[in-house]
Amino acid sequence: MPQTLNEAWRKRLGADFQTIHDKYLHTLPNLTLTGYNSKYSNRDFAEKKTIENGFANSPLLINRFIAEKTTWTEAELIERSEWWSKEIDKLWPVPTTSFVRV
Secondary structure, X not given: OOOOOOHHHHHHHOOOHHHHHHHHOOOHHHOOOOOOHXXXXXXXXXXXXXXXXXXXXXXXXXXXXXXXXXXXXXXXXXXXXXXXXXXXXXXXXXXXXXXXXX
16 A cells, blocks of 8 residues: 555545555555565556566565455455464564463
8 A cells, every 4th residue: 555545546445545544554564575666656556566576576475465465455454464463473472481480
């Protein structure tokens, strides 16, 4: 989701586009890594996936999740938030202990 919503993005996000944009713009679920951000700009989601060096061509795991989606709405952002939680737990599990206070 781009920093500035154009009409296509407003339509795609639906009636609550401003709330969704405000809530998710600078969050982990909307994070991507690319050297082509200025090229992606405010383009439609499908175009960002298929343009040269788009998400569909990215070798990065975090972009692969995006490439597998057909749309990018609040539902996908929520799903990606859950995906991030699982990935982070795998990489940095919460330590456990058998310590018992006496």
